[in-house]
Amino acid sequence: DAKTTQPPSMDCAEGRAANLPCNHSTISGNEYVYWYRQIHSQGPQYIIHGLKNNETNEMASLIITEDRKSSTLILPHATLRDTAVYYCIVRVAFSSTLTFGKGTMLLVSP
Amino acid sequence: EAGVAQSPRYKIIEKRQSVAFWCNPISGHATLYWYQQILGQGPKLLIQFQNNGVVDDSQLPKDRFSAERLKGVDSTLKIQPAKLEDSAVYLCASSLGGTGGAYEKLFFGSGTQLSVL
Numbered sequence: 001d002a003k004t005t006q007p008p009s010m011d012c013a014e015g016r017a018a019n020l021p022c023n024h025s026t027i028s029g030n031e032y033v034y035w036y037r038q039i040h041s042q043g044p045q046y047i048i049h050g051l052k053n054n055e056t057n058e059m060a061s062l063i064i065t066e067d068r069k070s071s072t073l074i075l076p077h078a079t080l081r082d083t084a085v086y087y088c089i090v091r092v093a094f095s096s097t098l099t100f101g102k103g104t105m106l107l108v109s110p
Numbered sequence: 111e112a113g114v115a116q117s118p119r120y121k122i123i124e125k126r127q128s129v130a131f132w133c134n135p136i137s138g139h140a141t142l143y144w145y146q147q148i149l150g151q152g153p154k155l156l157i158q159f160q161n162n163g164v165v166d167d168s169q170l171p172k173d174r175f176s177a178e179r180l181k182g183v184d185s186t187l188k189i190q191p192a193k194l195e196d197s198a199v200y201l202c203a204s205s206l207g208g209t210g211g212a213y214e215k216l217f218f219g220s221g222t223q224l225s226v227l
Contacts (some may be wrong), residue, residue, distance in 0.1 A: 036216075043201050043218025049223070088153060097166065098216060100152030104129065 006087045009105040012082075016074040020104050026067040027108030031092050033064060035073045037084040038103070044087065047073065078108045112136065114219035116202050122225045128190035131222045135183070135204030141165075142179055143216065144187050145201040153201055159185065189224075197226045 005023040012018040024033065035047040048055055048062045050071070055062045061074040066102040075082055115134040123129050135142050141160050145153035155190055156175065157167040161182040170177070174193070179185040199221040205214050 042220050043203065044216075045218070048213045097155060097158070100154070102152055104148070 004090055004101055006086075006088050006101065006104045008102065009107070012075075012078045012106060012108050014080060014108055014110050015077055018078040018082065018106055018108070020073040020075075020086050020088075020106060021070065022073070023070045023089070024090050027090055028092070031090045033062065033068075033071050034089040034091055035060070035062065035105070036087045036098075036100075037082075038051065038087070039081075039084040044100070045088050047086075078106075080108050080110065082106065083108045114202055114204055114217055116200075116219035116222055118222055119220070120223050120225075122227065123192055124227050125194055126191040128188065129192055129224060130186050130188045131200050131202075131224075132189070133185045133202030133219060135185070136217055137204070138183070139204035139206055139217070141207065142185050142206045143203040143205075144177055145183070145203065145218075147199040147201055147221070149198070156187070192224075192226045194226050197224055199223050 032049050032051050034049040036044040037047055038044045047059050048057055050062045050064050052064055052068055062071060064071045083106060085103040085105050087100050089098055091098060114136055117132050121129055143158050144156045146156050147153040157177045157178040158165040161215045162179045175189055177185060177187045187200060201218055201221040203216045203218040205216050
C-alpha cells in the first residue's frame, strides 16, 4: 500500500472548519483513501473514504485532488469532541488490511 | 447495535508472567483483527481471522503470542511470557465480510491497556 504523510499536530478553534491534509503521492489507481480517528482511550473510528471523487457524509467531507496525490479531510464545524488523532490510510481495494501511521493530533480549543 | 467488547480494560503484570485478552466482535461479523498500539504510535496489525481461520499472522511474534477464535465468534489473545516491550494497548476490531471491498469498515473496541513491570 502507498505511504501517507500527515502533519503531527494541528490546532482548530471550536466552531471553525478543521482542514486536515494528507499526502499520498505514490497512490495507485486501485487504492482508496480512508480516514479514521481515535479519541483518547477509545479505539479508532471510521470517518469516510473515497477513490477519486469528493465525498461527504454526516461526519466530514473528503476532498481528493485531481491527480489523487493528496487529500484533505474537512470537519465543517469542529467541536471539542472532535479532539482526536486522525489517521489517513491508503488501502488497496479488496484488501481488508488497514495499516496505520502516526496520524495528526487535532486539538480543538474553545 | 452492540459494539466490539473487550476485557479486561486494564491489566498490570510482571515480566515473564502470562496474560490473556478476550474479544467479542459485533454479531454477524466474519472477520476479527487484533492490533497492538504502543504509546505514540498507530495501531499495528498482529493477526486477522476470517471466521475461525487465520488470514494473516505475519506480524505476530509467535514465540510468545498466540491467538485463537473458536467457533468463529469470540477470540482470545495470549502472551506468554510477557516482556517489558509488550506494554501497549491491545485493540480488537471486527468487520462484516473481510472481502476488503471498498465499503469494508472496521469497528474497534476500546482496547485492553497492558502494563508489564
